[in-house]
Amino acid sequence: xxxxxxxxxxxxxxxxxxxxxxxxxxxxxxxxxxxxxxxxxxxxxxxxxxxxxxxxxxxxxxxxxxxxxxxxxxxxxxxxxxxxxxxxxxxxxxxxxxxxxxxxxxxxxxxxxxxxxxxxxxxxxxxxxxxxxxxxxxxxxxxxxxxxxxxxxxxxxxxxxxxxxxxxxxxxxxxxxxxxxxxxxxxxxxxxxxxxxxxxxxxxxxxxxxxxxxxxxxxxxxxxxxxxxxxxxxxxxxxxxxxxxxxxxxxxxxxxxxxxxxxxxxxxxxxxxxxxxxxxxxxxxxxxxxxxxxxxxxxxxxxxxxxxxxxxxxxxxxxxxxxxxxxxx
Amino acid sequence: xxxxxxxxxxxxxxxxxxxxxxxxxxxxxxxxxxxxxxxxxxxxxxxxxxxxxxxxxxxxxxxxxxxxxxxxxxxxxxxxxxxxxxxxxxxxxxxxxxxxxxxxxxxxxxxxxxxxxxxxxxxxxxxxxxxxxxxxxxxxxxxxxxxxxxxxxxxxxxxxxxxxxxxxxxxxxxxxxxxxxxxxxxxxxxxxxxxxxxxxxxxxxxxxxxxxxxxxxxxxxxxxxxxxxxxxxxxxxxxxxxxxxxxxxxxxxxxxxxxxxxxxxxxxxxxxxxxxxxxxxxxxxxxxxxxxxxxxxxxxxxxxxxxxxxxxxxxxxxxxxxxxxxxxx
DNA sequence: ATGAAAGCGCTAACAT
DNA sequence: ATGTTAGCGCTTTCAT
Numbered sequence: 001x002x003x004x005x006x007x008x009x010x011x012x013x014x015x016x017x018x019x020x021x022x023x024x025x026x027x028x029x030x031x032x033x034x035x036x037x038x039x040x041x042x043x044x045x046x047x048x049x050x051x052x053x054x055x056x057x058x059x060x061x062x063x064x065x066x067x068x069x070x071x072x073x074x075x076x077x078x079x080x081x082x083x084x085x086x087x088x089x090x091x092x093x094x095x096x097x098x099x100x101x102x103x104x105x106x107x108x109x110x111x112x113x114x115x116x117x118x119x120x121x122x123x124x125x126x127x128x129x130x131x132x133x134x135x136x137x138x139x140x141x142x143x144x145x146x147x148x149x150x151x152x153x154x155x156x157x158x159x160x161x162x163x164x165x166x167x168x169x170x171x172x173x174x175x176x177x178x179x180x181x182x183x184x185x186x187x188x189x190x191x192x193x194x195x196x197x198x199x200x201x202x203x204x205x206x207x208x209x210x211x212x213x214x215x216x217x218x219x220x221x222x223x224x225x226x227x228x229x230x231x232x233x234x235x236x237x238x239x240x241x242x243x244x245x246x247x248x249x250x251x252x253x254x255x256x257x258x259x260x261x262x263x264x265x266x267x268x269x270x271x272x273x274x275x276x277x278x279x280x281x282x283x284x285x286x287x288x289x290x291x292x293x294x295x296x297x298x299x300x301x302x303x304x305x306x307x308x309x310x311x312x313x314x315x316x317x318x319x320x321x322x323x324x325x326x327x328x329x
Numbered sequence: 330x331x332x333x334x335x336x337x338x339x340x341x342x343x344x345x346x347x348x349x350x351x352x353x354x355x356x357x358x359x360x361x362x363x364x365x366x367x368x369x370x371x372x373x374x375x376x377x378x379x380x381x382x383x384x385x386x387x388x389x390x391x392x393x394x395x396x397x398x399x400x401x402x403x404x405x406x407x408x409x410x411x412x413x414x415x416x417x418x419x420x421x422x423x424x425x426x427x428x429x430x431x432x433x434x435x436x437x438x439x440x441x442x443x444x445x446x447x448x449x450x451x452x453x454x455x456x457x458x459x460x461x462x463x464x465x466x467x468x469x470x471x472x473x474x475x476x477x478x479x480x481x482x483x484x485x486x487x488x489x490x491x492x493x494x495x496x497x498x499x500x501x502x503x504x505x506x507x508x509x510x511x512x513x514x515x516x517x518x519x520x521x522x523x524x525x526x527x528x529x530x531x532x533x534x535x536x537x538x539x540x541x542x543x544x545x546x547x548x549x550x551x552x553x554x555x556x557x558x559x560x561x562x563x564x565x566x567x568x569x570x571x572x573x574x575x576x577x578x579x580x581x582x583x584x585x586x587x588x589x590x591x592x593x594x595x596x597x598x599x600x601x602x603x604x605x606x607x608x609x610x611x612x613x614x615x616x617x618x619x620x621x622x623x624x625x626x627x628x629x630x631x632x633x634x635x636x637x638x639x640x641x642x643x644x645x646x647x648x649x650x651x652x653x654x655x656x657x658x
Numbered sequence: 659a660t661g662a663a664a665g666c667g668c669t670a671a672c673a674t
Numbered sequence: 675a676t677g678t679t680a681g682c683g684c685t686t687t688c689a690t
Contacts, residue, residue: 004471006667017677022669030675047467052445053385054667057682062382064425072401073411082402085428089435094442096393097426099414106418113423116381138376142333251610258612281580281610283587335683346661351685359659383683386666 005046014038064094066114066122070102075247076275076293083297102127111135121145121304128193145307149300156315161300163291164318165198168273171289171323173206176241179329185239186217187226187249199245226252234260244272269329285326295319334375393423395443395451399431404576405604405622412626431456440464450474450633474636478629485644490629492620493647494527497602500618500652502535505570508658514568515546516555516578528574555581563589573601598658613656624648
């Protein structure tokens with residue numbers, strides 16, 4: 001049995017009322033210094049820990065945020081989560097983390113869990129196949145603040161924090177143009193994802209203004225797929241530049257480049273959009289546009305706190321991105 | 330205001346008692362089919378979600394596990410966490426994740442949080458500088474099951490699940506011997522960590538029986554440090570084999586190897602102890618002994634569940650490891 | 659088959 | 675300065 005110290009227990013031992021104990025522990029001005037001291041001392045000795053459930057039941061404020069994400073171990077998310085957790089701790093919130101395993105049904109179940117746990121707010125990144133955002137609407141209806149991050153639904157009634165996909169892709173494309181490259185292989189992710197669409201259209205736009213550049217686009221749905229698609233391209237012709245829209249794609253592409261024994265940057269230049277870790281693993285280090293999960297986390301938390309206190313939060317906010325030069329050009 | 334449906338509300342609408350509603354929703358045998366149907370229908374229509382706090386307060390069973398880890402985003406932990414979370418979901422538990430940022434004070438604060446939230450159990454990986462495990466003892470005293478993983482205290486009164494460090498290092502060493510290598514560079518982590526000590530002594534032992542092999546040992550405390558230490562060694566002499574005791578070390582070492590333009594496996598062979606992701610990033614893929622965070626998570630959860638239902642749990646359990654051959658020999 | 663009532667631990671309005 | 679009381683939403687024992 002847990003040796004649970006409660007206010008009642010303390011009050012009985014000291015032969016005072018429960019409310020006096022409660023107030024004393026909260027440093028309420030009404031309570032005499034003597035009483036406060038007595039109570040605090042006993043509470044410490046008995047290792048009193050307030051029962052979070054009783055408090056939540058009473059105050060209807062759980063001080064817990066829910067976070068729903070396809071997969072914690074996925075490259076990008078763990079830096080985001082780490083960042084959010086850090087802020088939560090600083091602000092006396094806890095974080096209930098739930099994985100949807102990229103399955104919309106699990107995602108719904110997780111939303112339900114958040115509701116059952118009366119979380120103070122939810123951070124969510126939708127699965128790649130989430131078609132029905134009904135469950136998220138219910139959160140809104142229940143007045144639970146909701147901040148979407150990274151993969152977000154189109155609906156404008158939600159708050160979202162995003163990587164500046166358009167700007168990031170443009171930055172990379174402009175860098176390629178500026179370096180006077182002529183033969184570019186652009187490797188992108190799953191066509192159905194909005195993130196892919198945004199990055200691709202922005203990327204293409206820059207090249208549309210530069211007709212002299214030959215641009216080949218390929219799509220891959222996984223690390224392995226990126227390897228194969230890239231290898232197939234390299235077997236046809238060697239471009240002077242490879243662009244990878246994500247870390248996942250970069251890893252696959254680099255495997256192909258290394259297998260073909262292409263030298264970077266002599267034979268081919270490489271640039272990626274990345275969270276910032278993978279590009280540093282290669283020799284030479286890969287030039288990338290940083291899409292920081294850490295920064296995104298900070299921004300998401302800020303918006304969440306605004307939302308919690310009832311401030312209006314801008315519908316869609318972007319994390320600025322920046323070019324980090326390696327030696328791959 | 331949240332449109333909170335409660336048992337009371339339902340009971341009032343249907344003009345029956347709260348307990349009947351409660352029972353009907355739990356499919357209690359005493360309740361008539363008619364009533365059950367009426368109640369269930371209304372509950373669905375009103376989107377009734379049981380209030381987890383009221384239940385916990387009443388039943389004293391939060392169905393939440395706490396997980397305390399130095400840093401979520403660290404290579405190894407996120408696969409472990411992902412694995413534990415998966416099991417939690419399957420078993421109707423939730424997971425409260427807390428980072429200690431490798432700071433013993435934050436660690437204590439996190440343990441307190443777990444107690445306040447009346448978690449049903451705690452998974453913990455201690456910080457590298459945790460000297461005082463007082464706070465963990467208090468969890469025990471409060472009858473909260475506690476499973477240590479990966480970095481564990483020496484104390485034998487705790488349940489621990491660990492990577493089989495000794496076996497893993499031995500497996501790698503034996504592989505090197507079997508491949509008739511003669512000049513080995515062994516790169517290890519921070520000397521003060523027990524994980525380093527275990528892996529190192531086991532590794533050395535194998536070579537002690539093979540006097541003909543020249544073994545050089547170096548220690549590094551970070552990815553960058555591993556790079557520098559490895560480069561320094563390579564500048565002195567090129568070994569025929571490099572052993573890396575972790576992913577972190579491997580990344581640093583590979584950077585040095587690539588900068589020196591050494592060809593694997595022609596110029597040098599490489600083997601590592603790894604979670605299993607990093608070795609696949611290189612060309613050729615690196616041979617490694619798998620120390621699986623995923624498996625460790627499964628094992629930890631199993632022990633936790635045993636512990637929760639009051640079964641005695643073995644004090645220290647190891648996850649088996651296995652050699653995965655790449656093409657680096 | 660259903661209801662009444664107590665109580666989990668806490669807070670806060672309302673006494674005194 | 676301290677006590678009394680009601681109630682948050684739920685479960686469960688004990689009636690009926």
